[in-house]
Structure formats: structure tokens, C-alpha cells
Amino acid sequence: MTVKVLDVTGLSCPLPILRTKKAIKTMAPGEMLQVLASDPGAVQDFPAFCRQSGNELVETGEEGGAFKFLIRRGA
Amino acid sequence: MTTSKRMSLIVTKGTLDWAYPPFILATTAASMGLEVSMFFTFYGLGLLRRELNLKITPLGNAAMEMPMLGMHLPMPNMVGMLPGMDAAASVMMKNLIRRKGVASIEELREEAQESGVRMIACQMSFDLFEFKKEDLIGGLEYAGAATYVETAANSEINLFI
Numbered sequence: 001m002t003v004k005v006l007d008v009t010g011l012s013c014p015l016p017i018l019r020t021k022k023a024i025k026t027m028a029p030g031e032m033l034q035v036l037a038s039d040p041g042a043v044q045d046f047p048a049f050c051r052q053s054g055n056e057l058v059e060t061g062e063e064g065g066a067f068k069f070l071i072r073r074g075a
Numbered sequence: 076m077t078t079s080k081r082m083s084l085i086v087t088k089g090t091l092d093w094a095y096p097p098f099i100l101a102t103t104a105a106s107m108g109l110e111v112s113m114f115f116t117f118y119g120l121g122l123l124r125r126e127l128n129l130k131i132t133p134l135g136n137a138a139m140e141m142p143m144l145g146m147h148l149p150m151p152n153m154v155g156m157l158p159g160m161d162a163a164a165s166v167m168m169k170n171l172i173r174r175k176g177v178a179s180i181e182e183l184r185e186e187a188q189e190s191g192v193r194m195i196a197c198q199m200s201f202d203l204f205e206f207k208k209e210d211l212i213g214g215l216e217y218a219g220a221a222t223y224v225e226t227a228a229n230s231e232i233n234l235f236i
Contacts, residue, residue: 011176014103018178018186021106052107 001032009038009066016042017049020071024055027073032058035069042067081110083230085223089118091129091168091180097122097236098183104232105190112230113187114223116197119236120204123196123211127181130165141167188214195222 006023008016016037023033035046043060046069050057054074061068082104086097097119101111115123122129133139133150140147154160172179178186188194195216216222227233 012178014099014106014183015176015178018102018106021190049107054108 003032003034003070005034005036007036009036011037012039013041013045017045020046020049020069021053024053024071024073029073029075031073033071033073035071036063036066037069038066040067042069046071079108079110080232081112081230082232082234083112083114083223083226084234084236085114085116085227086119086122086236087117088236089121089129091131091165093236094122094129094180095183097234098180098187100234101192102183102186102190105187105192109232110193111187112193112195112226114195114197114218114226116200116223120196120200120206120211122180122184123194123215125210125212127184129180130161131168132161133164134161142171184212188212193226195226197223 004023004027006020008019011019016035016039020033020035023035027033037046039045046060047057049055050071056072056074057069058072059068059070082100084097084101088094097113101113105111131139133155134152136150136155140149142148150164155164169179193216194214195218196211198217198219201217
């Protein structure tokens with residue numbers, strides 16, 4: 001399965017979440033999205049977003065100074 | 076997934092700095108599955124203008140310290156009262172916002188409408204300040220306090236901004 005990548009580095013809250021929501025809307029349930037963000041607030045925001053919106057936060061990490069969030073679209 | 080919640084916001088201020096909290100909260104809540112309504116009243120009505128020209132003022136704002144010259148620079152009232160200072164401060168703020176990758180109010184407002192946030196303009200304020208329909212964006216409801224109270228009574232989260 002190809003993982004869509006969304007680069008929201010350089011953007012401040014709430015844009016990383018808003019752009020992620022938009023991307024998820026175009027995906028089918030079960031599809032995966034890799035988000036790259038530079039906003040330090042994203043570390044807390046993405047888990048909260050996923051919990052509240054019924055999407056699964058599969059994996060988090062850091063790469064090249066950016067935070068990575070691998071999200072699987074829920075129902 | 077937690078049960079869907081509802082959030083109502085009452086927006087009473089119209090400066091650039093006060094425009095951010097309601098629009099950030101509304102768009103973020105909508106993106107997280109909440110049902111959101113915003114009631115714009117008094118100076119908040121200005122945030123619904125088609126052409127936004129939002130301003131800030133350093134005057135009387137003891138907490139305003141801008142990141143300048145490598146520090147947080149306070150803005151003394153003696154300086155803030157000089158002609159042109161409000162305009163200068165507003166331009167500086169907008170540049171700072173753009174440089175830091177923060178969304179513009181125009182963008183957040185558009186997002187709000189696209190994600191189905193219910194936007195209600197206070198009819199009384201509209202009449203009081205002699206607005207015309209063509210001054211404001213489309214897609215608005217025009218209503219009064221009772222409408223606000225009903226939305227608030229049916230929302231788990233109620234915010235006065």
C-alpha cells in the first residue's frame with residue numbers, strides 16, 4: 001500500500017491539523033498518511049487529533065529535524 | 076471514538092489578535108469532528124467583512140511585547156499614541172504572522188466555512204453599526220440573542236471570546 005506523504009513543515013498551529021484533516025478526507029478507510037511537521041506543538045496535537053477523530057496514530061518519530069506522524073484513516 | 080460534541084463560540088472582538096482564538100478553535104474543533112457554531116456580535120462582526128483589514132494597537136496593552144532586536148520589546152503608551160503607530164504595529168504583526176507560517180484570518184475563515192462551521196451574525200449589532208449585507212461575506216445566518224442561547228444550551232462547550 002502506498003503511503004501518502006503530507007509535508008506541513010514550516011506551518012504553525014492549526015494548519016498542520018487542518019491540512020491533515022483535508023488529506024484524510026480524500027483517503028479511504030485503512031489508507032495511511034505520513035505527516036511531516038516542524039511545529040513542536042504537533043507532538044501533543046496529533047495524538048489528540050487522532051483520538052478525537054477516530055483515526056489511528058500508527059507511529060511517531062523524528063527525521064531530519066521534523067516530527068513524523070503515521071496515521072491510518074479510521075472508519 | 077468519543078461521542079460527537081458541540082462547541083459554541085461567541086465572538087465579541089474585532090482586532091487581529093482577538094480574531095485568532097475563535098477561528099483557530101472553531102476550525103480545529105470542526106476538523107476533530109465537533110459541531111461548531113460561531114455567533115459574531117459587536118466588534119466581532121468586523122471579522123465577517125468581505126475585505127478584512129484587521130488591526131492591532133499597542134495602546135493600553137501592557138502585555139504586548141514584540142520579538143524585536145533580539146528581545147521581547149515592550150510598547151510604551153507614549154510611543155503607541157503617536158500617529159501611524161497602530162498601522163505600523165498592524166503591518167509588523169501581519170509580517171510576523173506570515174514569516175512564522177501562521178495562517179491568515181482569511182484562510183482560517185474560509186476553512187471554517189468549508190468545514191461547515193455555523194456562522195451567525197448578530198442582527199442587532201449589524202443594525203447598530205449600520206452594516207450592509209454586501210459589506211459582509213455570504214453564507215451567514217442573521218439572528219439574535221435567543222438563537223445564540225439555544226445553540227449554547229445545546230453545546231457541551233461554550234466559549235466567550
